[in-house]
Amino acid sequence: MSEKKLFNFRDKKIGNTIRTHRHNLxxxxxxxxxxxxxxxxxxxxxxxxxxxxxxxxxELGKNSLTIDKLxxxxxxxxxxxxxxxxxxxxxxxxxxKDGE
Numbered sequence: 719m720s721e722k723k724l725f726n727f728r729d730k731k732i733g734n735t736i737r738t739h740r741h742n743l744x745x746x747x748x749x750x751x752x753x754x755x756x757x758x759x760x761x762x763x764x765x766x767x768x769x770x771x772x773x774x775x776x777e778l779g780k781n782s783l784t785i786d787k788l789x790x791x792x793x794x795x796x797x798x799x800x801x802x803x804x805x806x807x808x809x810x811x812x813x814x815k816d817g818e
Contacts, residue, residue, distance in 0.1 A: 730779030739795040757794040
């Protein structure tokens, strides 16, 4: 498997992990729009904290997360940032193991 395919597969798994955490928050957060809007209202003083498009691209594996966005997203997902990072790290390590 080429490096690009491994990279895309890894980012898709990360996106799926984030989507799962979002869905676990309940019905009001299952749509991207609902999640972004509700979290802006509830946690970020109605400020835009992420665009629906950017979050969609993260969940689809098209965009990677920066550390800043990982922390903000973890807060929005009500997950400890260290736990979310650990989940992402496990995905990276699994890819390395499978790629060997």
